[in-house]
Amino acid sequence: MGVSLVCTGCGEQVDDEKALRCPGCDGPLELPEIVGSRPGPWVPGETLIERYKDFFPFANGRADLSLGEGFTPLVKLDGIGKRLGLSVLWGKNEGANPTWSFKDRGTLAGVIHALESGYSRIGTVSTGNMAASVAAYGAKAGLETVILVGRGLPREKLGPIAMYGARLIKVDGDYGRLYYESLRLAKDRNIAFINSDAPFRVAGSRTIAYEICEQLNFTVPDWVLIPVSAGGNFRGIARGFREFFLSGLIDKVPRLMAVQADGCSPVVRAFEEGSPKVDRFDSPHTVAHAIENPFPPSGNEVLRLVRENGWSCRAVSEDSILEAQRELAMEGLFVQPASAVSLAALKDAVRDGLVESGQSAALVLTGSGLKYTAVFGQHDLTWEESTLENLGNALDRR
Ligand SMILES: *Cc1c(COP(=O)(O)O)cnc(C)c1O
Numbered sequence: 001m002g003v004s005l006v007c008t009g010c011g012e013q014v015d016d017e018k019a020l021r022c023p024g025c026d027g028p029l030e031l032p033e034i035v036g037s038r039p040g041p042w043v044p045g046e047t048l049i050e051r052y053k054d055f056f057p058f059a060n061g062r063a064d065l066s067l068g069e070g071f072t073p074l075v076k077l078d079g080i081g082k083r084l085g086l087s088v089l090w091g092k093n094e095g096a097n098p099t100w101s102f103k104d105r106g107t108l109a110g111v112i113h114a115l116e117s118g119y120s121r122i123g124t125v126s127t128g129n130m131a132a133s134v135a136a137y138g139a140k141a142g143l144e145t146v147i148l149v150g151r152g153l154p155r156e157k158l159g160p161i162a163m164y165g166a167r168l169i170k171v172d173g174d175y176g177r178l179y180y181e182s183l184r185l186a187k188d189r190n191i192a193f194i195n196s197d198a199p200f201r202v203a204g205s206r207t208i209a210y211e212i213c214e215q216l217n218f219t220v221p222d223w224v225l226i227p228v229s230a231g232g233n234f235r236g237i238a239r240g241f242r243e244f245f246l247s248g249l250i251d252k253v254p255r256l257m258a259v260q261a262d263g264c265s266p267v268v269r270a271f272e273e274g275s276p277k278v279d280r281f282d283s284p285h286t287v288a289h290a291i292e293n294p295f296p297p298s299g300n301e302v303l304r305l306v307r308e309n310g311w312s313c314r315a316v317s318e319d320s321i322l323e324a325q326r327e328l329a330m331e332g333l334f335v336q337p338a339s340a341v342s343l344a345a346l347k348d349a350v351r352d353g354l355v356e357s358g359q360s361a362a363l364v365l366t367g368s369g370l371k372y373t374a375v376f377g378q379h380d381l382t383w384e385e386s387t388l389e390n391l392g393n394a395l396d397r398r
Pocket residue numbers: 101102103129130196227228229230231232233234290291336338339366367368
């Protein structure tokens with residue numbers, strides 16, 4: 001394939017397509033910016049990678065490896081939008097992906113890259129959604145797949161990963177160290193680790209931005225709010241809007257907001273302290289488990305993007321996350337707490353006057369609520385009971 005990668009930290013060009021981080025400064029690597037042409041009318045059966053083939057350096061889009069990822073609905077959230085005084089509020093429902101989170105976009109790109117680069121095994125380090133996604137695509141591709149998780153991962157989170165038949169290894173040690181260790185071990189073993197900020201995983205997230213542009217007929221909302229953990233998805237979406245802008249397909253890039261939970265907000269803290277680098281966040285704890293990464297491998301890059309573009313980042317309280325989750329469900333979208341942070345942040349930003357009335361916004365609703373059913377215990381959910389004989393009366397009561 002012979003694609004060179006660029007370091008997000010020092011700008012160095014790295015001519016090893018298998019590299020995952022910069023040999024010089026250890027920054028995450030990425031694909032160079034790609035300028036492409038406007039996708040034609042969608043043809044039935046067209047896959048995500050085929051649709052945006054101009055923007056991927058693949059020899060073959062490998063439709064045979066697709067599970068139908070992407071092309072997720074952009075849903076109008078009329079009630080919430082009206083209450084907040086916005087002209088329009090959208091929710092990009094990434095729970096509609098094959099393994100119920102946006103991760104599938106980047107996983108497929110990572111798998112195609114692995115195969116084109118001659119890898120024989122794939123793997124990932126993840127606490128949840130990335131693990132399920134890589135396991136699923138590994139199964140589809142018939143590839144030997146290893147999933148490394150932290151030892152503390154509860155049983156109910158292991159089942160949905162193990163189901164796909166990948167090798168699942170619980171490893172003693174914290175997630176941050178496991179990430180670096182996986183890169184070291186993978187090198188000699190010909191395993192493509194599709195981790196949270198692997199260049200092609202991030203490249204896959206660009207398609208969220210491409211789709212939003214297409215779904216709005218090549219316009220963009222004023223704001224796009226994105227939950228941030230490792231930071232790969234934020235980087236990908238930022239890059240996606242920029243590439244469509246450079247390609248002349250949209251006439252401006254929206255303002256992005258990076259959102260974290262108060263209980264684990266290393267990027268927001270660095271931003272507010274004016275610090276040049278993101279430091280490890282001690283004792284992280286939040287109901288938004290899917291974004292509980294205390295030392296995000298792409299944190300510095302998210303920080304830089306937010307600063308350089310005059311974008312925004314903020315953290316939200318536990319109560320506001322649960323409230324936002326319930327509000328979204330009341331509009332028909334049951335998302336993970338990690339996704340609901342986007343609405344919680346939007347409400348705060350409207351209150352502060354940062355997001356102004358009459359503006360438009362889109363929430364990237366990163367994953368399905370069914371991924372984390374333990375949250376039911378934290379909502380005040382009620383139901384009624386009735387005998388069959390009294391059911392008529394019960395229905396008459398309104
Ligand atoms: C992975 C994930 C995120 C965070 O994405 P990063 O690329 O790690 O920043 C947010 N929400 C959900 C549901 C996720 O699975």
